[in-house]
Amino acid sequence: MFQNPEIALSELPGTDDVQWQTLDPSYKGLRRLQNSLGIVAAAVPLVTVTVAANLPLLPAVILFACWILLAALLLTWPGISLPKRGYVLRDKDILFRKGVIWRSVTAIPFNRIQHVETSSTPFDRKFDLATLQLFTAGGSSGDLKIDGLSTAVAEQLRVFILEKAGASIEIA
Amino acid sequence: MKSPDIEAWHRTSPFAILFFFGKIIRLITKNAWQSFAPLFAFLIAYKGDLVSKLILGGSVAAVALIVGAVLSWLFFRYQIHDDSILIRSGVIKKKQLDIKFDRIQAVNTQQNLLYRVLGLVTVTFDTAGSAGDEGNLPAVTREFANELRKNIGGRKTAKADDEGPAEATEPLLKLDWRDMIRIGLADRRALIIVAFIGPLMEQVGNMEQVGDNLEKSIENALLSANLDVSQLDVGTGTLIVVGIFFAAVFLLVSVSIAAAFLQYHNFELYLDGRTLRSHGGLITRHEHSMDIEKIQTIRLQQGVVQNWLGRFRMTLRQAISGRKQRSQKMFTIPVVTAELADNLRPLLLAAEAGRLTQNPRAERFQAISPYHMRSRILFAGLVPAVMLTALLVLEVGIVGLVALVWLPLVGLVSWRNWKRAGYLHDDNEIVRRSGLLGYRTVSLLFRKVQRVTISQSRYQRHKKLASLRVYMASGSVRIPYIAHETATQLRDYILYKVESSQRAWH
Numbered sequence: 001m002f003q004n005p006e007i008a009l010s011e012l013p014g015t016d017d018v019q020w021q022t023l024d025p026s027y028k029g030l031r032r033l034q035n036s037l038g039i040v041a042a043a044v045p046l047v048t049v050t051v052a053a054n055l056p057l058l059p060a061v062i063l064f065a066c067w068i069l070l071a072a073l074l075l076t077w078p079g080i081s082l083p084k085r086g087y088v089l090r091d092k093d094i095l096f097r098k099g100v101i102w103r104s105v106t107a108i109p110f111n112r113i114q115h116v117e118t119s120s121t122p123f124d125r126k127f128d129l130a131t132l133q134l135f136t137a138g139g140s141s142g143d144l145k146i147d148g149l150s151t152a153v154a155e156q157l158r159v160f161i162l163e164k165a166g167a168s169i170e171i172a
Numbered sequence: 173m174k175s176p177d178i179e180a181w182h183r184t185s186p187f188a189i190l191f192f193f194g195k196i197i198r199l200i201t202k203n204a205w206q207s208f209a210p211l212f213a214f215l216i217a218y219k220g221d222l223v224s225k226l227i228l229g230g231s232v233a234a235v236a237l238i239v240g241a242v243l244s245w246l247f248f249r250y251q252i253h254d255d256s257i258l259i260r261s262g263v264i265k266k267k268q269l270d271i272k273f274d275r276i277q278a279v280n281t282q283q284n285l286l287y288r289v290l291g292l293v294t295v296t297f298d299t300a301g302s303a304g305d306e307g308n309l310p311a312v313t314r315e316f317a318n319e320l321r322k323n324i325g326g327r328k329t330a331k332a333d334d335e336g337p338a339e340a341t342e343p344l345l346k347l348d349w350r351d352m353i354r355i356g357l358a359d360r361r362a363l364i365i366v367a368f369i370g371p372l373m374e375q376v377g378n379m380e381q382v383g384d385n386l387e388k389s390i391e392n393a394l395l396s397a398n399l400d401v402s403q404l405d406v407g408t409g410t411l412i413v414v415g416i417f418f419a420a421v422f423l424l425v426s427v428s429i430a431a432a433f434l435q436y437h438n439f440e441l442y443l444d445g446r447t448l449r450s451h452g453g454l455i456t457r458h459e460h461s462m463d464i465e466k467i468q469t470i471r472l473q474q475g476v477v478q479n480w481l482g483r484f485r486m487t488l489r490q491a492i493s494g495r496k497q498r499s500q501k502m503f504t505i506p507v508v509t510a511e512l513a514d515n516l517r518p519l520l521l522a523a524e525a526g527r528l529t530q531n532p533r534a535e536r537f538q539a540i541s542p543y544h545m546r547s548r549i550l551f552a553g554l555v556p557a558v559m560l561t562a563l564l565v566l567e568v569g570i571v572g573l574v575a576l577v578w579l580p581l582v583g584l585v586s587w588r589n590w591k592r593a594g595y596l597h598d599d600n601e602i603v604r605r606s607g608l609l610g611y612r613t614v615s616l617l618f619r620k621v622q623r624v625t626i627s628q629s630r631y632q633r634h635k636k637l638a639s640l641r642v643y644m645a646s647g648s649v650r651i652p653y654i655a656h657e658t659a660t661q662l663r664d665y666i667l668y669k670v671e672s673s674q675r676a677w678h
Binding site for chain 1: 626667678
């Protein structure tokens, strides 16, 4: 029997009272590690230039002050930004939020997901982490990337989402 | 296809050699022209018996091309199955392409002058998200192409049990010569060329010799006409420059009008069941088709000229696969009025929607928040203008204040943009309006949305505003600076529409 009840806008499920799942806590450590490697790598040319060009004291101090400032920012930033990231699985869609200054919430209905991919870099594997990527139609702009999930969670999500996406095969 | 030799390999008409000939030349010009450059340099530098060398080189190249084209044709074979078409091609590198009818978004045909005389067409299959290879069937008969199209389109219409083969339907739209002139005038390329050629022409006009000669000849002409030249001396130079400039503009406009005739002459638009078809063109006839189910967004667009003329360019976009050019995934109606577009919409959206207007001048559009303009002026206008001015004043003195001109410029653009932005929606679709010089409106069906993002900057959070971005398979549409509450409501409603939809989005 076909039914078509009227739906009031206010009765639609909102996202105000959802439980946001955070990323794996060890991801903060990984990002800090990666950033500190970058900082150290940046120090090498910095020192070389200072020594080779025999910079006067003031520019050298300014240069290194900038470096220290950048380093401090890069080491604290994961602690600020990563807790802002989170996802929610709902019955029919997945929500993902991120951003400190520019915040955004993305929603992907399961019946629009084309395929799902999990991947992990060698770094990720050391920390037992993985990245989950959801693809919708519409080219490269059409995918959502959730990094910093534990391998087990990423796998669970992949299976769950695939099942949901598969269950919603539509009548052409 | 009800032919008895269903599983046999077919070869296309030998006239397809022409197609392969063109294809090889295009391949060479695309990939290898750099390697030809030294050859040309060599030929030019060599003063000896250049002519005989050219003849020799040319004939060798021509023979190679012809042999290549003939071989390509010999090795090009296809098979038609119930639900797919199989194409084998390649002389050295063999290629097999298996195109499922389900995946075909559109069947387009092209017909150059020779093919038209012979009743042949080149068929192009537009596939969704394929690995990049487009299927081509060069030089097949028109009847064959029509039957193929009916077969491919028929598979879907049969399921939706629509009306039968609608043969002689009335065209929805016919373009005449006046429309060709409108298309030509509105051609953006012409404007760009004018902008580039303008200064160049001026230089040519300033070149002493040319200038002198022209001046002399004009003087002579005037003398013979018994006029007092001494009065005209000052103006002559500018007169010539202006004359040349206008001549160039006139030439370019004529060229783009001619191009419009070439591409769209006798343009006609039909709706056969659920397939939209268009054909037109002076020498080469282009025929395009699109399944209206596959339309993702409908776009009306105009530039300055079209704004004056009160016309729009209408494009229907279907899913893109990322690799392919957007333009290949579009169905274009080169010139329409807003009224006609609004009349076409219900047909294209097939009773599902289409009650909204896409006429940008309609009263019903809701404005976006004026903070859109304010934040633009603040972050793109005031801050850079002040910084640049401060820097310039320090460097070059008081003249640096000129940089403040940036501010009113940004202000004007932001105000115009805000004024022209807007949106309106009903239960099934949303229309977004934007623009600076002309207008642009985009409409989409809620149920075909792929995903939705709500984003907020710090400034927007402070003002309880948000931007909504709706991703379609053909790209995204953004509605900036609306109330956060409205944005979330719209988002939740779109999600509800998508998640409760039982129909395919493509």
